Amino acid sequence: MSKDSKKNSLSNSLIRPISNEKWQPISIPLVSIIISFIAAAIVILVMGKNPLQAFYNLFQGAGILPKPTYAGYKSMLTDFLSLLNAMTPLVFASLAVAVAFKAGLFNIGVSGQMLVSGFLATIIVGYSGLDAIMAKPLVLLIGMIAGGLMGGLVGWLKYKFNINEVVSTIMLNYIAQYVISFFIQMYYIDPVSRQSKYIAEVSRLTLVNVEVANLKMDIPLGFILAIIIAILIKFVMDKTVVGFEIKAIGSNRNAAKYAGINVGGTTVLAMVISGGLAGLAGVTYYLGYFSSIQPKVLSSIGFDSIAVSLLGNSHPIGVIFSSFLISVIDQGNTYMSSQAGIRQEISSVIIGLILLFSACGEYLKHKVSRVKEKEVDRKESEA
Template identity: 60%
Template sequence: MQEKKKKGNLLVRFLGHEKYQFLTIPLFAILISLLVGAVVLLLLGKNPLDAYVNLLQGSGILPKAKYAGGKSMLTDFFSFMDCWTPMIFASLSVAVALKTGLFNIGVSGQMLAAGFITTITVGYSTLSAPIAKPLVILVAAAVGALVGGLIGFLKYRFNINEVVSSIMLNYIIEYVVGFFINTRYVNPISRQSQTVSSEARLTLSGTKIGDLKFDIPLGIILAVIVVVIVKYIFDRTVLGYELKAVGSNQKASRYAGIPVGKNMILAMMISGLLAGLAGASYYLGYYASIQPKVLSSTGFDAIAVAILGHSNPVGILGSSFLINIISKGSTYMSSSLGVDAEIASVITGLILLFAACDMYIRYRVDKAKENLDKKNERRESHE
């Protein structure tokens, strides 16, 4: 009898387990997107397996055929983590806003504002490393929180849609920062801002260990700690409960006595703070300068990461790792396989597309599971 109960579609049983659907459904969506991506690569006359292996090699997950002097798989992986750090912060920023029913599409602008203010106040100072590095984190967090808080205030006080205000602020910050860089802080050779001091930088660039040179990201430790903190806030605190309640139903929250306006502003301040940390680890970590009139794509890619990770901090850790592999490994895949690096963006887009179909996949799986259970019940009743 027990054997007969186990009969049925294994895939439906696997995806239909409610306790683990938060994990199994996204993994299924990723698998489907990679299969569709493989079809695209086959149409281009390329081996999909080689392409995916190249992505892993370019990210330091698998070894390359050969390396330049001072480089190895380990140095590539440290570089990957350096690039991964701002993505974690940016994705958490999007997730916090989404949990409260808000859409922070201005993460890139908040990153740039935080990165620029921190650069000119701390990055160009003569402060020693023990003072400069913590100050970089504090200043960037404060600037990001102020910009995010402004968006939340405009939403609460004047009912200005946060998508509109954050997009407009993106443009304002982009061109204002570009103006000041080009007129006061530009490097005449690179046409970017002057490089920040090594004492203020959150990446220990060119650190020699044995025969290898590493770019050691200090921010990755803070990023993992912040993941745990955000997870704890949403799961175990009154603040987290109120933010989620406001995101689920503002009218019901207001009726229950939850201050909706206050929580909206607070959510955007926390979201902006995390975006500020992303800006610090990007402009004073992974990079050491700012390109004028250009917004980082990290803030926009973070939207895909947050959706794929179901706005769950732990899920975001995994989804950001995957998206960063595709982004970081695309250059090596392009040079090794002879395909455009933009194919990586196509794969990322496919992952986002199937991740967006999450509710539909869940509905179909639950329906199939229900039908399967009914068939098994009828079979047992006949026997």
């Protein structure tokens, strides 16, 4: 066999698992994850550690695998529920980015939308003294409205004045960060924690330290809602006129306008939906996973969600799985560090590698199409 033949054979064997276009939204991220874990294993080996043991400890820390021992009132179930609690706002935030991507927009202002929604829900409901039956739904409603209004403003600026959404969202992030920091430090600061005063437990979207079967667990009420909304977003995008119009303007705005689609109105609507999802991320984060707001700090979830959405191919169901994977790595890194003797920064290396290889998705699709074209040409020449 010639050198070129061997090279082509190797290339084809590597490309074959992702050659089916129908399954590429799943196969390409999966291949990216496998390659990234192999690369991370090499890094861990270079450090003189056992990568299999490190990954095992990582999954133990996230509640996927059992630990040898647990503290009082804790178990693998409590660790897993903590994982879902951390994952919930990430799912909402990643869905927000995904919807904007579908419309050809880049919502980099998710962190600011989260902060505004969380702050308004905190001062309106968190400090109000309402009972749980009224408080929890009202928190969700305020989050959606506040985030939707901020997202709609970005969409309107894009439509009316053609202001790039990246610029406007970054500016709104800064405005939200410092204005809200001013109000917290002036009126709502806790003198001990130097954060906003803690909200009432009845308005919190996570049930904390619920005692069941001699276990104390945190139950994230927003998790089921996140799954339902992801399925709803998929339905809207695949089966409704609105979803078709959003994807049409994302593919080609000029062609969509020529086809009679209201590009401006659809742009605003897409950003309203994106902002509303970011608002839900905000209330499940600041009134769920946490119960207060740190001044002058934007949540990293708003920026992580961009990468998570890319890993999930901006597909609502893909976003759930990619959020789960990133949350597992993020939540399990402390235990991995303590048990395997590996620095916590390795988890960031793993996440970075996953996202690096995921960013090569379009290149892989191009490579697949090129291999198929060469195969067709070869068969035609042989015939």
